């Protein structure tokens with residue numbers, strides 16, 4: 020009992036963490052314009068929009084005032100949860116705080132996008148920097164294993180880690196993973212890896228016939244895939260701002 | 269206890285009713301007490317193919333709604349002993365079928381029969397789901413074309429999730445592939461999917477392969493299930509299918525283009 024007393028007294032611990040986060044970089048400040056594009060995206064990959072947290076990046080806009088509340092409402096209508104705003108002038112920062120959102124300073128040009136979340140100068144609160152540095156938590160998440168054929172109309176997803184399918188993914192089926200997707204069979208349906216924004220995720224399959232391939236929201240349709248690559252084992256990664264598909268092995 | 273087998277496909281017009289009629293006839297011819305139920309409420313068809321349309325008094329919906337007893341609604345086949353038909357209603361609304369009602373009828377039939385075949389309507393909606401819900405086995409009817417294979421794949425997904433066996437985590441519904449309207453020369457010319465393509469995509473056991481055949485049209489116009497036409501290719505193919513359903517090993521026939529030899533030409537070779 021006495022041994023546990025200490026830990027029982029603690030209400031919480033600060034833990035640093037690098038979470039994959041989708042940044043929604045706005046190039047329009049018009050809520051209706053945003054809405055119409057979201058509606059299209061939602062029908063393309065409904066599984067991505069499951070109360071997915073997003074950071075609204077307004078760095079590309081140079082309007083001092085933004086209809087931030089309406090933009091957030093449009094996001095929430097499409098099951099995206101704005102958790103913070105990045106960039107913008109002082110009024111934007113004030114209204115983010117007023118809406119209960121966090122605010123990140125804009126990222127300097129040329130800085131690696133992957134490091135921005137542990138960037139000490141970018142965080143407004145010094146206390147957070149310390150824990151970030153002191154305790155980099157590495158979370159191992161379980162791989163989801165699916166044995167059998169994923170059939171037309173079915174969806175199999177791994178919302179945290181990788182997805183391994185021992186079998187085929189048929190046309191009209193959809194497989195999704197926060198991490199990478201491995202298909203030990205033919206991939207004929209849609210495969211979306213890195214659904215929470217992890218650009219390091221990949222897709223691997225024994226026979227490529229996919230209707231759609233996507234890594235962190237960057238996609239290619241069957242039509243866009245070089246026909247030389249079809250019918251063969253392949254791997255798919257996000258590189259140089261686009262999807263790269265290579266024969267495997 | 270009876271085995272409940274649903275004949276289903278997703279896509280319409282692929283040969284479900286033809287197959288349900290032919291297979292139930294084949295089972296009865298082997299001495300199995302069989303009933304075939306038409307679940308296609310509003311479009312009744314099975315009674316025409318079975319040639320008993322003039323003897324329909326009550327139907328499935330009447331029995332479900334308590335307006336008639338099961339024995340009043342069951343029609344005894346004229347040609348084969350042990351074969352019964354439970355027709356669908358042409359006039360009623362599809363929503364007249366309820367899951368409880370269907371369950372009650374199936375439970376009752378199970379006491380008396382060896383096989384209960386359910387002829388499913390096309391589609392993946394309520395009617396098709398009701399027809400498959402209580403099934404022990406499923407015959408998935410597929411034509412050698414992309415859209416039919418896609419729909420069969422969809423149906424296989426539903427069989428694995430929207431049936432009583434799936435919902436109660438019992439042994440899964442046993443799935444059989446039945447390829448119908450197979451035309452080997454159109455397959456060879458690339459107009460249609462090959463047998464191997466279909467098997468690879470659907471990856472379930474092949475129960476049978478029925479060639480595209482004049483005999484089927486003749487049979488349905490006459491209201492005599494094609495199984496009775498024992499000289500025809502389709503009749504033989506359905507008979508093989510029934511044998512496999514009963515656990516016999518039968519070699520596959522009618523999947524290759526036949527070159528007509530002299531003997532074939534002289535005696536017709538059973539292919540027409």
Ligand SMILES: Nc1ncnc2c1ncn2[C@@H]1O[C@H](COP(=O)(O)OP(=O)(O)OP(=O)(O)O)[C@@H](O)[C@H]1O
Pocket residue numbers: 277279280281282283284285286287308313388389390448449450478479480481482484485488502
């Ligand atoms: N092997 C075959 N060869 C030639 N014609 C066939 C064959 N099988 C079925 N047909 C024809 O295809 C048509 C549709 O068949 P059938 O009514 O059995 O299909 P179904 O799947 O029950 O249709 P629905 O979805 O409308 O219930 C009919 O005209 C039938 O005669």
Ligand SMILES: [Mg+2]
Pocket residue numbers: 284285286308313387388389
């Ligand atoms: Mg029919």
